[in-house]
Amino acid sequence: MFRFAVGAQAEAHSAILHAFGEANEDLCTALGIDDVRSRLRAADWFDALTDEDLAERLKKLAEWGLLDVVQNHAENYRTATEYERRNLHYSLTKAGEAACAGVRHALAVLNEAGALQTAVLDALADRLTELAGLLDDPATADRRLFSAVQEVEGRLEALRTGATGFNGELQRLLRADGADLDTFHEVKAATVAYLQEFVTNLDQRTHAVVAALGRVEEHGIDELHRRALSGADLPPTAGEHATQEWLRHRRSRWDGLRSWFRPADGSTPRIDQLHAVARRAIVALLQVLDRITEARRHSSGAAADFRELARWFATADRDEDLHRLWSAAFGLGSARHAHLAHEDPELVAPSTPWAQAPRVRVSALLRSNGRTEKFARTGKVRDTSAVAALRASRARQERAELEAAWRRLATGGEVRLSSFGELEPGVFDRLLDLLGRALATREDSTGLRRACTGDGQVEIVLRDPGDARSARLRTSRGTLRGADYLVDVRLLTDSPDAEAAG
């Protein structure tokens, strides 16, 4: 449909279409070649265009389905040439009309300046309130509802295009740094004022719109649209499909309205986003303005110093100058000194030239191998205190466990081995150890076997009762079966309860 807008002849094609569009508005639906020419003039198209060219262009447009060609037999032609020239009449097809509208819309968008107008918001609130008022009155004609709905939609459209256009320009303005400072300054200052005007009372206006919106919705949107449809008086050429389409459009517009002010899904209303964009822009613009004003004032101070220094760095000639400048401005460099000294520096008189003074002791290894011997540093001794502490605590714990085991085993008199019943494995090991020691000794004259642990803290006295009973000792690891000796385990240390038991 828009093929006419590309290629070498695009301008001519557009101009011709434009001429047809204008003619259409005058309710002039068919144009002869002379009419086209005169209307082209009226549309400010003055390029040389021969009849052949023009005919060619028109033919092309007809080929693309934008123009209809009809033979006009109604007129009186005096000569054959005249007939040839004028018998063809052209009119826009439906596609042609759409193309015309498209071009017109595109030009309008190009030319229009986006705007954030508080007036639009006010109007929107007014129209919505009006609509709610109409709905409150049951006697309202459908026709009035229709026009009210249309007005609301019109206002929303104005708000939407204005906001998009303005936001686009705003972002371009924010990006376009480094333009001519003077105009820049004025434009930005004016923009900030404009934005501030808009942001002030924005909340209040939004609230008014939201309230009116709520009132209208109380009456039911579907009902409203049905009545508006009947008031719309759609032409009879439109079928059932068209009315459905019409209703769908109204619904989507209404959803659009809601997404601006009161989204159904609870997301941020777009008007709030606009608010945020405006505020961000104000901040950003003010920063740039500050910078410009500051640059003008030639203000001194640390920030200005740093900026000036940056310019010096940027314009210094040689790398060496960069480093010197760094050194001069920041003085962060370290001192640099020799570290090798004579063993007895006082022996050399101050008037000795360096060449005649003794040399300092340079490591021979450095000369021969390129490495210095690290005799100055001793090997690092590992800090063992942590390990020692760990070991000590482990030893203490083991000791405590052992003592607990002994205490558990102390019988406090002669008992049957079977009376131990069930033992935990650690304690059982101790008992086994004791029994092993005792059994390894020889019975004395009274039939007792005595043994001590290695540290001499525990004594065991073992006697075979001779009744051939067997004992079962259970641990979590298994069960020990054996002769049921009489055992007496005593703690020989100063444990008081052991004393008492002994």
Next chain:
Amino acid sequence: MSNLANQLVIAERTDLARGIKLLLAHPLIRADTDPDGFDLVRRRKDTLTDWFDYHCGWALAVEPRLGYARLAKVRSDPDASRPARRDRSSRAPFDRRRYTLFCVAAAELLGGPATTIGLLADRIVQATAADPVLTAFDAAMRSERMAFVDVLRALESFGVLESIDGSTESFVDSAEAKVLYRVDATLLMRLLSAPNGPSQPAERDQGADPDEAISALVAESRYGNAEQGATEVQCNLWLRHSVLRKLFDDPVVYWADLTEAQRAYATSQAGRQIMRKAAEQGGFVLEERAEGVLLVDPEAMATDAKFPDDANNAKVAALHLLDALGTSRSGRTAEQLRGDAESVLDRSPGAARTYRYSDGPSRLVNDAVAVLVDFGLARRDGERIVALPAAARYAVVSGFPDSAGGNPS
């Protein structure tokens, strides 16, 4: 009690020496990176302040609460041997872009106590776009983001920026990285140590002589100036400070590099006395010779680099080149030194991996000579490289008989 008093004096003396060396090596000491050093400087604040003010005319600012000490070093003839370095393993010096961004970022950071990396980048974009001289910052380019990150890391290392959330490095990969910073504005302002603000001379014509710009930056009115002349007191102050600044900051002070008045002062009885005392207070060994004077710091605490040292191949080679340079009064060209460099490479095949290319020896000579120049042991004279007198300290051969005792090899 006299014993205790003695102990206190001794403690103060060692503290003073240590403090002087610490501050000479690090003009900015922060409590959170060097708690012991900062604590020492804080304790000896008054003594150190007086010492630096009397000898070098450098102001020492100690902020016990804010946790930093800053020695405002002013050098009368700033040299290029101590550039800002990237906080990376390469330690490569800053380039023009990084220096420029550093200053722009510093200016923008003064705006508020907290910021994010994205906001800061935006502000730098605006600032560079609004400035006719600066190249616009483009965060879409990786190389620019890299430079920006290097700058921020430098600022972080100075303690000006503290990243509260996120890592600066992530900005290299994506300009969308989120990093929150706390800004220490007072410390940032203290970074500038030049006595004159660069923005003070209101109008500076573009492309002015950098030497003039630098000398304007470091000119100090306390010593009098060209228009009003200087009183005798100011002159003496200037002589003391300028000579001792060189002595305490530079590897060697040659009389030949000083002005007539400075030389007269330095070689006078009073001048020598002050130098000796100052060196002793700082725990240095003062090496006085006919051609000049230098400080030896046996602990190598007050120095950014050591020579002779095995830290890198260039330093090893530099030591060898000294032998060759020492034999010729008129110096040698880099081409002549190439052979020595090659022999160093031959002797340490594994160590000199970075110089294993076709121009390796030439680059090694170049780097080694740079080391010697930085340590005041040689200078470039056009094409030739000439050894300076102090180079003889490290020479292995000498025509003089008394050298035998000095060198074990």
